[in-house]
Amino acid sequence: MEKYFELKIPSDPKMMRLVRKNVSLACEMVGFSEREVNAVTLAVDEGCTNIIRHCYGEKTQGVIILRLRLYRDKIVIVLKDFGSEMDLEELERCRKKTQHAMEKRGPVRPGGLGVLLMHSVMDKVQYKTSPKSGSVLRLTKYLSHPKEVEVAGSGSSTG
């Protein structure tokens, strides 16, 4: 069974609280633990932060569309923006540099840290970007313990 909803918000850091509230409620509906709810909420926050910083250059008039798809065993969150093309190679370089810096206890860059956190807590992190239509970030998190569901005529089953 799938539930779907979307939010259209300006690329304004003030909106992050609203985003987090909605994502955390959606995660609770799927059945994630408190720890998982916090993790997914953090990942979406980091995704939005990257869009505001890198795709809209911290301009608050951009648009971010947040789509949430709730499944029995997972949540899929899509962040769509219409800003400048995301430099995926640069993002990956940042992530590796941050990981290396942390291992060596050196200086950590904020952007790289956010990407690293997203990858740490989500099961899938997928980007699509184009110079004409902006970027799409797709984040997927599976339930570690899917809920038991009633199957008509055959008791209950998991999975």
Add this chain to the structure above:
Amino acid sequence: MQVQVRQQGDAAIISVSGEVDLYTSPEVRKAITQQSGKKVPLIVVNLAEVEYMDSSGVATLVEGMQLTGKYKGGFRLVGLQPSVREVFELARLDRVFSIFDNEEQAIQA
């Protein structure tokens, strides 16, 4: 989010409450840079009332540690709630910062 600063001996105690993210972290940064600009020997950031922190907040604290390190000052964190501590652990920064349970321990360490 709220930030309050008070002096206790040689230490500046920066108490933060609420959620620290891209929108609110500049306020925390301002308080830290003001104290590090004065070369305060020890900066203690009390996070006991912080319910949420993202990478912007963490990066602000990393910067604070680097700024105080430049003049050999101390930079210590206090009272991380489990959800905030988890972010530090994910970023593997829990081993980089000096983290204490309370202000007294942080000042006396």
